[in-house]
Amino acid sequence: MKNKFKKLSQETQDFLKVISSLASKMNVSIYLVGGVVRDMMIGKGHFDLDILVEGDAIAFAKKVSDHYDLSCKKHHAFGTATVYFENYKIDFATARKETYSKSGALPKVKASTLQDDLARRDFTINAMAVSLNKNDYGKIIDLYGGQKDLKASLIRVLHDQSFMDDPTRIFRAIRFEQRLSFSLEKNTLKLLKAAVKNNALALVNPHRIREELILLLSENIPDRVIKRVSSLLGLNFIAKGLILKPAALTLITEISKVLKFYDRKFKKNRVLKTWILHLAALIIDLPLKSVEGFLEDFGFKKGERIIILSIKENYLKIKKLNAKTKPHVIYQTFDPLSFETIVFFYASFPKGSVRKQIEDFLDDLVHVRVLIKGNDLKCLGITPFSIYNELLEKLLLAKMDNNLKTKEDELEEVERIYASIIPDIYKQ
Ligand code: CTP
Numbered sequence: 001m002k003n004k005f006k007k008l009s010q011e012t013q014d015f016l017k018v019i020s021s022l023a024s025k026m027n028v029s030i031y032l033v034g035g036v037v038r039d040m041m042i043g044k045g046h047f048d049l050d051i052l053v054e055g056d057a058i059a060f061a062k063k064v065s066d067h068y069d070l071s072c073k074k075h076h077a078f079g080t081a082t083v084y085f086e087n088y089k090i091d092f093a094t095a096r097k098e099t100y101s102k103s104g105a106l107p108k109v110k111a112s113t114l115q116d117d118l119a120r121r122d123f124t125i126n127a128m129a130v131s132l133n134k135n136d137y138g139k140i141i142d143l144y145g146g147q148k149d150l151k152a153s154l155i156r157v158l159h160d161q162s163f164m165d166d167p168t169r170i171f172r173a174i175r176f177e178q179r180l181s182f183s184l185e186k187n188t189l190k191l192l193k194a195a196v197k198n199n200a201l202a203l204v205n206p207h208r209i210r211e212e213l214i215l216l217l218s219e220n221i222p223d224r225v226i227k228r229v230s231s232l233l234g235l236n237f238i239a240k241g242l243i244l245k246p247a248a249l250t251l252i253t254e255i256s257k258v259l260k261f262y263d264r265k266f267k268k269n270r271v272l273k274t275w276i277l278h279l280a281a282l283i284i285d286l287p288l289k290s291v292e293g294f295l296e297d298f299g300f301k302k303g304e305r306i307i308i309l310s311i312k313e314n315y316l317k318i319k320k321l322n323a324k325t326k327p328h329v330i331y332q333t334f335d336p337l338s339f340e341t342i343v344f345f346y347a348s349f350p351k352g353s354v355r356k357q358i359e360d361f362l363d364d365l366v367h368v369r370v371l372i373k374g375n376d377l378k379c380l381g382i383t384p385f386s387i388y389n390e391l392l393e394k395l396l397l398a399k400m401d402n403n404l405k406t407k408e409d410e411l412e413e414v415e416r417i418y419a420s421i422i423p424d425i426y427k428q
Pocket of ligand 1: 033034035036050120121122123126127166168169172
């Protein structure tokens with residue numbers, strides 16, 4: 001390959017040149033490693049950079065951040081540091097050797113060489129490095145045949161113990177296989193199946209499994225990924241008895257379509273956590289208790305739990321909406337829900353009136369405002385002041401149903417509402 005770096009932006013290429021000369025001044029060797037090398041070789045861009053340092057990675061990252069006047073986040077326990085440059089996240093790690101005391105546990109690590117660091121990696125395609133050192137800048141270090149496997153579109157472990165050492169690699173193997181449209185090499189597939197049979201995942205902390213599940217469900221092709229997970233290991237690791245129903249797959253595909261629509265239509269709004277929607281599609285039919293148990297056991301964050309539980313809790317309510325449902329009820333139904341939840345329901349009910357109602361809610365109802373203010377209520381002689389908020393809220397809902405156009409329409413309506421909520425005795 002002529003210019004291995006050509007898929008990286010010009011700023012990144014310049015950055016690598018600069019840190020190369022900083023490394024030579026500090027007398028340390030540095031390498032580009034991991035996913036970015038794999039993606040460079042297959043001609044794909046990759047945002048985050050992993051820099052391996054034979055030497056003190058934290059001291060080197062500090063040198064780089066000082067040079068560019070950037071902030072540097074140090075993780076002394078791991079011998080790593082992160083620097084943010086332009087839109088990129090750059091991780092610096094000290095080359096290390098890992099030993100696993102038991103399956104599924106986190107490994108014991110000690111500082112070592114590039115060779116040892118590559119040897120501890122998951123798959124041949126992820127175990128290549130590119131030298132960033134002056135004497136052989138750009139040289140590919142490929143000790144395990146990563147380039148050959150890339151050409152043959154194969155995911156291959158470096159050694160037979162790999163899945164038992166780190167069972168989360170079961171998920172990683174499936175993720176890369178599906179993302180790149182590769183295949184699991186024959187022996188790798190055999191080893192993966194054996195690890196599943198030996199219940200290797202039961203030894204892994206559920207929080208690590210949660211992180212893998214999030215990555216799996218964040219891929220661009222979540223339906224294919226989850227289908228493969230289900231066929232290779234089942235879904236019992238999520239919840240006992242959970243199976244992949246065709247309806248869940250259809251929903252996941254529909255969610256992907258709706259998300260594209262969402263991106264086009266509501267670009268200004270915040271970025272959605274798409275994996276939550278795919279996860280909800282998988283577990284929506286489980287009893288509420290099982291969903292709660294799953295969210296608790298895997299340690300999902302509070303905001304994430306709220307979204308999934310609100311999907312579960314509101315599903316039947318949304319199902320009951322029909323063409324005759326009044327606009328103010330539509331507003332009250334969707335207003336408390338997160339965008340994730342709303343997008344989920346948009347995907348769940350392609351037929352019937354729900355889609356139109358969600359569009360009305362997002363396009364019109366959320367923008368409805370009343371024209372009159374507290375002062376106008378005062379001029380009407382309305383007391384006590386403490387009911388003003390309630391009156392204005394009720395007016396807002398009435399405006400949605402009754403097409404009130406002018407301030408006069410609103411004043412008339414608010415008097416009607418006032419009359420209906422204040423008992424006659426109180427008014428005297
Ligand atoms: N790695 C590993 N075993 C793991 C996790 C990571 O060997 N269980 C190694 C791989 O060499 C991987 C690198 O650490 O390439 C970086 O990990 P990560 O950022 O998770 O993977 P990427 O390959 O960059 O994947 P992605 O494209 O999804 O970011």
